[in-house]
Amino acid sequence: MKLNLVPARTGLAWFRAGLRTFWRQPLAFSGLFLLFIAMVSLVGMLPYVGGVLALTLLPAATLGFMAATREAASGKFPMPAILLSAFRAGRQRARAMLVLGAAYALGLVLVMGVSALADDGQFARMYLFGGPITAELANSSAFRNAVWISMALSIPLNMLFWHAPALVHWHDVPPVRSLFFSFVACVRNFWAFTLYTLAWSGLGLLVAFGLILLTAVLGQTAVLGVALMPVSLLMGAMFITSIWFSFQDSFVVSDPDAGAAPAEA
Template identity: 85%
Template sequence: MKLHLVPARTGLAWFRAGLRTFWRQPLAFSGLFLLFIAIVSVVSLIPYVGGVLALALLPAATLGFMAATREAASGKFPMPAILLSAFRAGKQRARAMLVLGLAYAVGLALVLGLSALADGGLFARMYLFGGPITAELVDSSAFRNAVWISMALYVPLNMLFWHAPALVHWHDVPPVRSLFFSFVACARNFWAFTLYTLAWSGLSLLVAFGMILLSVLLGQADILGVGLMPVSLLMGAMFITSIWFTFNDSFVVSEETTPTEA
């Protein structure tokens, strides 16, 4: 296995490949995403440890969606059981995935803990438990500082875990090494990931603007509130469908792994 360096324009190819694959089987991917949300919601209700367990499941869930995307890209229909791929590859790899999940939970806890130094934990509580963003919060410099601190720290955390689940599951890379390889791959393909991020951010802003414009034209402010949740879920499902392509192009691991066509 070795790192594959790609040109910046590949980031747009990843974006298009994710959209194209999602819309080949939108019901399948939407159903998988809703199932994932339901599982995390139920797990988070477990007293005392639910929040940690929910976070620890995220790397395994990411791997499940990557496996589903690979199935769909090859013309197959991804079944719901594919979300459990991380735990069906033997005890050793399942254990490694759990280690990865716990490491992610600890990492995110550290990020939120450091942000709490700025605002006393207001942003951290909102992130973990939800709540309305009020005008008072927006006007609070402490709250804004906490948001910026979280964003700055979450980027390297995300880089560490972006490719790690796939490396652990498909290539039996130990958790610590998978984090290192993932970070290096993201850093070396920085411009491709920058364009990839900008493309998804641009689409999100375009969709949000379209919803606001529609509610204004129709004179129905409720449209925005009613449509926000399903549209957000749809965007999340489309985005997570594209992650497999970023991994597939970032590493050369076998003859069957070929770069995404631009």
């Protein structure tokens, strides 16, 4: 396995592949995404350790959705059990995935800790433990600074973990090395990932503008509130469906069948 450098336009191909694959089986992927959210949310509700444990399981849960996309792209129907792929590939890889998850949880906590320096931890508490954004918070410059700091620091964190779960699961790469390879792949394919991000951001803005326009035309502000949640879930499901394609094109595997077994186990 080695790094594959792709042209910038490949980012748009990932975007289109995610949309195309999702709309081939929209009900299946919507159901899987709801199950994905439900799994993480239920774990997060556990007292004391729920929030940290949910963060620890995020890489494994994301890997499960990547496996589902891989199945659908090959013409198969992804069953709900595929979301547990990370824990069905043997103890060694399951343990490595949990180590990766613990590193992600630690990284995110550190990001929130740095952001807390700007607003005494108001944003960090809201993000990690939940709570509404009040008008007072939204108008607070300290709170906005904390949001911007967390967003800036989340970029390198996401680059470290973008490909890491797939590298650990399908190619048996140790967790620390997977983080390094993931970061390098994102940096070397910077323009492809930039176009990929812009495409999804543009679609998100277009959908938001459409909802606002529909609300204005109908003259019913309740429309926005009713439609926001299902539309957000739909957008999230389409986006996460595209992640597999960015991994698939970022690395060249000498043996095409290498790592196939874990997804089928």
